Amino acid sequence: MEFSRQSSSPRPISLIPMINVVFLLLSFFLIAGQIGGSRTGGVELPLSSQPRDPLGEGVVLTLLANGQILVDDEAVKPERVAVRVVEKQGRADVPLLVQADKQADGAVLVRLLAALEAEGVAHVALLTEGF
Amino acid sequence: MEIPRNERRISAGVAMTSLVDLTFLLMIFFMVTTTFSSAQQVDMAVSAKARAGAVSEDNLLVRLEERQILLGGAVQSPEKLRKAVRDALAKEPEATVTLAVGKKVAVQFVIEVMDLVNGAGATKVVLSEP
Numbered sequence: 460m461e462f463s464r465q466s467s468s469p470r471p472i473s474l475i476p477m478i479n480v481v482f483l484l485l486s487f488f489l490i491a492g493q494i495g496g497s498r499t500g501g502v503e504l505p506l507s508s509q510p511r512d513p514l515g516e517g518v519v520l521t522l523l524a525n526g527q528i529l530v531d532d533e534a535v536k537p538e539r540v541a542v543r544v545v546e547k548q549g550r551a552d553v554p555l556l557v558q559a560d561k562q563a564d565g566a567v568l569v570r571l572l573a574a575l576e577a578e579g580v581a582h583v584a585l586l587t588e589g590f
Numbered sequence: 591m592e593i594p595r596n597e598r599r600i601s602a603g604v605a606m607t608s609l610v611d612l613t614f615l616l617m618i619f620f621m622v623t624t625t626f627s628s629a630q631q632v633d634m635a636v637s638a639k640a641r642a643g644a645v646s647e648d649n650l651l652v653r654l655e656e657r658q659i660l661l662g663g664a665v666q667s668p669e670k671l672r673k674a675v676r677d678a679l680a681k682e683p684e685a686t687v688t689l690a691v692g693k694k695v696a697v698q699f700v701i702e703v704m705d706l707v708n709g710a711g712a713t714k715v716v717l718s719e720p
Binding site for chain 2: 474489492508509565566573582589
């Protein structure tokens with residue numbers, strides 16, 4: 460019995476499906492991700508197990524673990540925070556997003572929020588990390 | 591005069607190899623540098639007035655000290671707090687839970703207690719100074 464001999468030249472790999480998949484992955488990473496550090500800029504947000512509202516836009520107040528306070532990435536003294544936030548907000552309906560490090564002192568955060576409330580800042584939201 | 595036709599055909603296809611190289615390079619770059627954020631926001635209410643004496647009977651005052659939950663001066667377990675919140679809501683569905691944040695309390699612990707209180711059904715949670 461005679462077997463047909465297979466040709467010795469290898470079959471060329473079809474590149475088109477591979478390119479399709481690679482482009483698909485590329486588009487996914489472009490759309491779904493953010494390059495480099497996330498928007499929180501290295502602040503470790505507290506983890507929350509409850510479903511919360513999606514993140515919106517607004518003036519960002521950062522409370523670092525060492526107690527330093529930043530308003531839109533600009534260091535501000537604790538006594539000047541409320542005034543600076545009101546200046547940044549311009550209009551009163553711009554929400555204030557507070558990103559406090561999970562190791563930061565809760566009492567400092569509450570004092571800060573109370574000072575903001577006294578200054579008339581109405582919409583304050585605390586950022587958390589979902590699971 | 592007849593021009594002799596070149597028998598060898600030159601392929602006019604696109605050079606795929608460089609395209610694939612570049613695409614892979616881009617893909618690896620995005621895979622390495624991309625971070626996925628799942629940040630969410632919790633609308634906060636702070637009440638400087640909601641101190642110990644000012645909290646009415648229908649509302650619940652919870653003190654936080656270090657990693658302890660204090661209810662009526664006694665340290666309570668998370669389960670006890672959950673039950674206390676449910677009892678308060680059964681009496682007054684619009685009850686406000688005030689979290690008085692004391693010294694040496696990390697923000698993470700405040701959020702954990704807020705999760706617990708929200709999980710028990712309370713929608714109005716207020717932070718206050720001790």
